[in-house]
Amino acid sequence: MKIQTLAAAAATLAGFAGNAFAQSTVTLFGIVDAGVSQIKNGSESRKLQSVDGLSSSRLGFRGIEDLGGGLSAGFHLEGALVPDTGNPSGYNFQRRSTVSLMHKSVGELRLGRDYVPTFWNLSAFSPFGTNGVGASGLLFYGFGGSSSTAPTIVRSNNSIGYFLPRDLGGVYGQAMVAAAEGAATGKYVGARVGFATGPFDAAVAASEVTNNAAGDKFKSFNAGTSYNFGFLKLMALYSTSKQTTTEQVTWLLGVTAPVGSGEIRAVYMDADRKNSGNDGTLMALGYVHNLSKRTALYGQAGRIKNEGGATFSYGGPTQPAGRPSTAIEAGIRHSF
Secondary structure: OHHHHHHHHHHHHHHHHHHHHHHEEEEEEEEEEEEEEEEEEOOEEEEEEEEOOOOOOEEEEEEEEEEEOOEEEEEEEEEEOOOOOOOOOOOOOOOEEEEEEEEOOOEEEEEEEEEOHHHHHHHHOOOOOOOOOOOOHHHHOOEOOEOOOOOOOOEEEEEEEEEOOOOOOOEEEEEEEEOOOOOOOOOEEEEEEEEEEOOEEEEEEEEEEEOOOOOOEEEEEEEEEEEEOOOOEEEEEEEEEEEOOEEEEEEEEEEEEEEOOEEEEEEEEEEEEOOOOOOEEEEEEEEEEEOOOOEEEEEEEEEEEEOOOOOOOOOOOOOOOOOOEEEEEEEEEEEO
């Protein structure tokens, strides 16, 4: 009797589950990227098994439910993977954890931990994006090599975001506010607007976040553009970061060029910390060879030149102020 009762209950639950999943789509996705590298800072060098040289390793789940009338609801949960050590500190969803309400004509309302508007230009208008030896964040984040200037350089907790609908003749945009929830830091406001048509794309973004107990604001502005000629794609990016009397101006020029089933990438960056002499430049060159739509091999090399007290670096050994940092890296990326 008990077995029959359990069987009946399971059948009932299966019926409910079938109805639920008939209205929703849930996707499991991810990227695993690992390689080997050698980093030299000043006179010290180190060989490493590197990760995320081409794309950030991740595991995530996303889903969407059609509510009818052009309205839908969705979620996105995504966490970082560390292929060389297997996530010893545990897996979490700090890359992104959001829930959304979307309408084709109105746009999207998104709540949770998400990317800030000013981050997207650093990714979209850089040949290396924010990964590898030519990552824009190596010089664009923070001041003089310090990447922890503000807690909202890449993402923000407690955010409420709005995205314009997609069908606006090439215009796109995002606005975000985030609460500090009683903390001294983290109160955020930012926005981005852009226009893309054919081979042309351009966008500007700005943000402000309360960054310490004194109420000082970390302010950021950037603008980027790209044009795809087919045989090559040109990119340019400009950024200013400021807090009280500290200010840094950073820019880059970059290019990508398809070669058979691969792509050549090159970038030059310059970071000028105003009235300090703590400046830096970066040059990087890389090649990506696509074995398939999901799997790629890559090799790349870069050099950072520091001036004054600047400590821009590729990680690895402790970076001495004013000394160069160089890196050579090769790896494989697989997405699923």
